[in-house]
Amino acid sequence: MDKTFSSAAAAVADIPNGAFLAVGGFGLVGVPIVLIRALLAQGTADLRVVSNNCGVDGWGLGELLREGRISRVIASYIGENKDFARRYLDGELEVELTPQGTLAERLRAGGSGIPGFFTASGVGTMVAEGGLPWRYGPDGSVTVSSPPKETRMFASLRGGEKEYVLEEAIVTDYALVRAAKGDRHGNLVFEKSARNFNPVAGMAGRITIAEVDELVEPGELDPDAIHLAGIYVHRIVELSRDEAADLPIEKTTTRPRPAASVAEER
Structure with a gap:
């Protein structure tokens, strides 16, 4: 029952060229970046990917896209990724755009055995x-x-x-997801908005691989708090502190500070 792997590289080592992947995340939230980079490092190519979007230029799935490793994408929108838009419009990439709620339900249906x-x-x-x-x-x-x-x-x-x-419905060869906590049996808990496409992506994969910020022992997770049951998860990798902290902000917005009052200035 222990589904842990020593590294992301070991967990994705058997993913072949041409594989069909479901990948969790929404924008840059809940993206399994360490697993994505392990795929990038091992040279896997001609990937067909289903994900809400394709990351941004140079981060998330955008890293695989930049190196020409993705041949087809099923997504709900192009998003902030200019490279994604360029490759699509230039004919380098096949893209199936699907309404966002429909995409989520297609993944959930695949994981539930509904055709x-x-x-x-x-x-x-x-x-x-x-x-x-x-x-x-x-x-x-x-x-x-x-x-x-x-x-x-x-x-x-x-x-x-x-x-x-x-x-x-969508059923994929593999699924890559990111969770805040997981136990050795594969039960997963997602943090706040990272509980976006991750649960349904994890359901849709024939082999689901999860990277987790924190690995705990079986029985430590409250059963009522589990968002994706271990029956759907086949491999789990614990991230280092530095890997878990690699969480860029997609858009930084600022506003002017209110003018200080005369009393405050004194």
Whole structure:
């Protein structure tokens, strides 16, 4: 039952070229950066990735993207990554954009053994009707487009009928997630907003690998506090203090300090 690995490099060593990965995180929050860098170091390429976004320029999944290691991305938005946008528009990268809630549910459904589901999100748009550009050619033409999806009418809870579109579940070869705490059995606890796409990404992987800030013994975690059960997690790596502290801020905003009063100045 002890699922711990001595290093991130050992935990990802069998991930081959062309693997399909689910990766947790939202922006720069909850990103499994140490596992991503281990993949980068071992030279794994032609990766197909599903994640909310693709990091930022030079950090998170952006590090793999910068080195040309990713060939296809399923995401909900381009985000702040200019390299991601450039590679997509230049035809270097195939990108399937999916509504954010739909993406989360596709991952959750995959982990729950549900092959597909109907949702109202995307009905009446190119999400359902097809034609979204997945890949561009060097001349700016669209070379690969999304196919049309099945739609169906269902009775509405408010009376009458409503149209829904069929979305397929996502199951990946591997999943990489980041948690605040984990035990040797793989039970995970995520910290605040890091509990974003991490639980559903972890559910979707056939082999799920977790990096954790703190490793504890089985029984130390409150069962009611566990966000992802160990049945979904196959490998776990404890981060060093320096690795756990590598948490950049995506956007720094400031505001002018209020003018000091005359009394305060005296």
